[in-house]
Amino acid sequence: MRQNIIVLVEDSPADARVVTRAIDKLGDPSLIVMHFDTAEAAIEYCEKDAKWTSNQRQIVLMDLNLPGADGLTCLRHFKSSPRLRHIPVIVWTTSDQPRDIQRSYERGANSFVTKPMGLKAVSEMVRDLCHYWFERTTLA
Amino acid sequence: MQSIVEYLFGAASFMPHGYCLLWRPDLVALHAVSDALIFLAYASIPAALVVLVRKRPEIEHRTTVVLFAAFILACGLTHLVAVFTLWQPMYGLQGLVKAATAIISLLTAIAIWPLLPKLLKIPSPRALQVLNRDLENVNNELKHEIEEHEVTLAELRAMRRELEVRVEERTRELNVAYRDLERVNEDLSTFVHVASHDLKEPLRGIRHYAEIVADDHAETLTEQGKKDLNGIIRLADRLSDLINSLRDYSRAGNTDETLEDVDLNGVLKEAVDNLHSLIVDSGLQIDVPQRLPVIHCARAHALALMQNLISNAATHSNENPRVRIEAEDGGAGMVRIVVSDNGPGIPENLNEDIFKMFRRVAGPAKSPTGDRSEEIAERTTGMGLAIVKRIVERYNGSIKLLPSTGGGASFELMLRAI
Ligand SMILES: [Mg+2]
Numbered sequence: 001m002r003q004n005i006i007v008l009v010e011d012s013p014a015d016a017r018v019v020t021r022a023i024d025k026l027g028d029p030s031l032i033v034m035h036f037d038t039a040e041a042a043i044e045y046c047e048k049d050a051k052w053t054s055n056q057r058q059i060v061l062m063d064l065n066l067p068g069a070d071g072l073t074c075l076r077h078f079k080s081s082p083r084l085r086h087i088p089v090i091v092w093t094t095s096d097q098p099r100d101i102q103r104s105y106e107r108g109a110n111s112f113v114t115k116p117m118g119l120k121a122v123s124e125m126v127r128d129l130c131h132y133w134f135e136r137t138t139l140a
Numbered sequence: 141m142q143s144i145v146e147y148l149f150g151a152a153s154f155m156p157h158g159y160c161l162l163w164r165p166d167l168v169a170l171h172a173v174s175d176a177l178i179f180l181a182y183a184s185i186p187a188a189l190v191v192l193v194r195k196r197p198e199i200e201h202r203t204t205v206v207l208f209a210a211f212i213l214a215c216g217l218t219h220l221v222a223v224f225t226l227w228q229p230m231y232g233l234q235g236l237v238k239a240a241t242a243i244i245s246l247l248t249a250i251a252i253w254p255l256l257p258k259l260l261k262i263p264s265p266r267a268l269q270v271l272n273r274d275l276e277n278v279n280n281e282l283k284h285e286i287e288e289h290e291v292t293l294a295e296l297r298a299m300r301r302e303l304e305v306r307v308e309e310r311t312r313e314l315n316v317a318y319r320d321l322e323r324v325n326e327d328l329s330t331f332v333h334v335a336s337h338d339l340k341e342p343l344r345g346i347r348h349y350a351e352i353v354a355d356d357h358a359e360t361l362t363e364q365g366k367k368d369l370n371g372i373i374r375l376a377d378r379l380s381d382l383i384n385s386l387r388d389y390s391r392a393g394n395t396d397e398t399l400e401d402v403d404l405n406g407v408l409k410e411a412v413d414n415l416h417s418l419i420v421d422s423g424l425q426i427d428v429p430q431r432l433p434v435i436h437c438a439r440a441h442a443l444a445l446m447q448n449l450i451s452n453a454a455t456h457s458n459e460n461p462r463v464r465i466e467a468e469d470g471g472a473g474m475v476r477i478v479v480s481d482n483g484p485g486i487p488e489n490l491n492e493d494i495f496k497m498f499r500r501v502a503g504p505a506k507s508p509t510g511d512r513s514e515e516i517a518e519r520t521t522g523m524g525l526a527i528v529k530r531i532v533e534r535y536n537g538s539i540k541l542l543p544s545t546g547g548g549a550s551f552e553l554m555l556r557a558i
Contacts, residue, residue, distance in 0.1 A: 014345025021352065065337065094340050097333070117344060117380055119351040 001030065002055050004134040007087075008035045009042045009062040009074060015115065019061065022123040023130070031130060039066050039074035046084055057139045061129070064093040064100060072107055079108035086140040088133055147232040154229030157222075172226055175219040182216025185209070201258070204251050211248040214241035325393065332390035336383045343383070347376035385523035388444055389497065392530035397438035401558050404432035404442065404477075408465070411446040415454070422454040427464040433475045436558045441531045448524040449551070453481035455520040456549070475557045478542070480550040491541040495529040498522040528553075 006023065010016045020033050036042035042060075052058065060078065064071035071091060078084045088110040093100065096114045104112050113129070116122055133139065146153070161167040186209030193205050218241050221234045263271065350372040354361065361369070408428065412419060419426075435442065453463035462482045470476030486494055493499050499522050525539075528551075532539045535556055542550040 012341055012345060014348055015341075017352070018348045065341075094337055094344070115344065117347065117377070119348055119355065122348070 003032055003057070004028075004030050004130070005032050005034060005052075005056055005058045006130070007042060007046065007058055007060045007062075008033055009037075009039060009060065009066065009071070010035065011037045011063060011066050013037075015063070018119065018122045019126055022119075022126040025123060026127060026130065028130075031134075039069040039071065039077075043074060043077055046078075046087075047081065057134065058087050059129075059133045059139075060087055060089040061092055062089055064091060064095060064104070072103055075104065075107045075109055088139070090129060090133075148236070149228065149230045150232055154231060156227045156229050157225045158227055161226075168226055172223050175223045179216045179220040179223070182212050182219065186213045186216075201255055204248075204255055207244070207248045207251055211241075211244045214244045217241070329390045329394065332387055336387040339383050340380060343376055343379055347373055347380075350376070382521050382523075385521040385527065388448075389523055389527050389530060392441065392444060392527045393534055394438070394441075395534070397440060399436055399438055401434050401436055402439050402442045403434045404446070404467070407439070407442045407446050408432060410443055411450055414443075415447060415450055418451055418454050422461055424450070424454040424461045424463060426450065427462065429464070429466060432465065432467050432477075434558050435475060435555050437531075437535055437555075441534065445528055445531050445553075448528045449479045451520070452524045452528075453479070453483070456481065456483040458483060470554050470557075473557055474537070474554045477553040477555065478550055479553070480542075480548055482548045485544050485547055486541060486549045488544075494541065495525050495539070497526045499526070525551075 006019075008016060008019055010019065016035050016037070020035065023031050023033050034045070036045065039062075042062075062071050062074060066074070069077075071093070075089055075091065078087065078089050085108075089108070090111040090113060091104045091109045092113040092115055094115050101112050111129075113125060116125055157171075158168050161171065189205055189209040189212075193199060193202055199205065214237070217237050218234070221230065221237050224230055225234055350369050354366060354369040354373075358366075405428075408426075412426065418424075449465075450463060454461055460482075464480045465477065466480075467475055467477045529539050532553055532555065537553065537555040539551060539553045542552050544550075
């Protein structure tokens with residue numbers, strides 16, 4: 001069976017909870033959330049531990065403001081790693097600063113999303129993202 | 141030849157002059173010595189004149205002086221010849237010398253008369269002395285004046301140097317103050333950016349947890365419990381709005397954004413899109429009788445300006461809120477934009493306060509729909525007009541409340557045209 005993996009890099013427990021809950025509420029058994037609260041942990045896992053098979057596809061949903069290595073650093077790592085650079089990285093952050101948007105895309109972000117306020121808005125955003133990346137597009 | 145010599149020196153035919161004196165030794169000696177001394181004197185005078193003319197090139201009428209010298213010398217020669225004629229009868233030569241003397245004397249006599257008026261005009265040394273003294277006095281006065289001027293000039297130069305130093309100092313101080321101000325501004329906007337970011341994250345958490353509880357425990361919660369959770373959510377939203385408006389206020393003063401020609405008609409459309417839910421909820425009607433102008437500013441500022449003016453009208457108006465946006469030439473390169481609503485208006489005594497931060501004027505009287513208008517009024521942060529004012533002033537424009545003409549509030553904005 002096909003598995004759609006969402007690598008969630010998010011240090012805020014509340015935001016992680018909302019995203020995880022929204023995906024659970026979608027009731028789609030193919031959706032799997034792997035949550036890391038630092039960029040380092042996410043990179044460590046994706047580079048070394050993950051044993052991804054051909055029936056698994058991944059997207060990364062990444063916060064910019066992280067303790068330790070920040071989102072932009074993590075983004076640069078993902079986009080320069082031969083093993084990971086095919087994976088779409090969606091930056092999601094509270095920021096709507098033009099500078100952050102510019103820098104994210106310059107470092108290879110595949111989308112830039114400002115975190116919405118409200119459970120409903122977050123749920124809709126998560127639903128739309130999953131739908132777009134796993135249903136509408138073809139991933140490598 | 142023989143006869144010319146004879147004529148000149150007459151050796152044979154005449155007697156020397158001494159005979160006339162009967163060779164009396166005293167008389168002969170008197171004549172001889174006197175004539176010889178006269179000759180010496182008459183020879184020395186022209187020599188002196190020649191030296192004088194040579195050494196003083198400025199002396200005028202030089203020819204006359206030379207003529208005078210020749211005349212005296214000729215007279216001297218007649219006396220010399222007279223010495224010789226005492227013993228030798230050279231009367232021919234003596235006659236020729238006298239004739240030459242006569243000619244030179246005549247020439248001199250002729251030359252001297254026309255010269256006389258000119259010579260008379262030459263001031264006497266005494267007069268020259270007086271003149272000289274006068275000149276010296278004038279000269280001294282001039283010197284004195286020049287000295288005074290030099291002193292004044294030096295004083296002026298010193299003053300100028302002092303002024304230059306002072307201007308430099310003041311410029312330095314201003315530069316330092318300006319840099320300080322810029323740094324403070326930068327610090328403030330960085331602070332507001334970071335603070336709004338860091339404050340909003342836990343705030344999102346509070347709201348989302350409250351929503352999760354309300355959602356997941358909908359069956360077990362009492363009505364009061366649900367209401368209370370709703371209260372938390374609403375307060376979180378309100379706090380979020382306040383944080384956003386603080387951030388917007390900080391951005392309103394930004395000077396590092398790119399300036400462009402911004403068509404306010406497009407900006408109005410975008411503002412209406414962004415405020416869609418507020419406009420629908422409040423039922424706000426927007427009238428724009430003529431096309432709006434193009435202004436030169438940062439697009440984000442134009443958008444914030446329009447959004448805040450519209451939401452101000454939407455949140456402060458009555459049952460059927462309306463806002464009218466009119467623009468006209470304001471003269472002196474400005475455009476005048478008047479934004480009027482049909483709300484309760486603003487009391488005269490508050491017209492300064494409304495542009496201050498976090499100032500909210502009492503909302504409209506409670507309407508029959510009650511909750512809804514209260515909810516809309518709660519969406520205002522009291523920052524809207526402060527943000528508008530900050531943007532307008534950022535571009536050296538102005539905003540003021542126009543005197544009320546029967547209900548509603550009218551704001552006049554003066555903005556620089558492109
Ligand atoms: Mg974060």
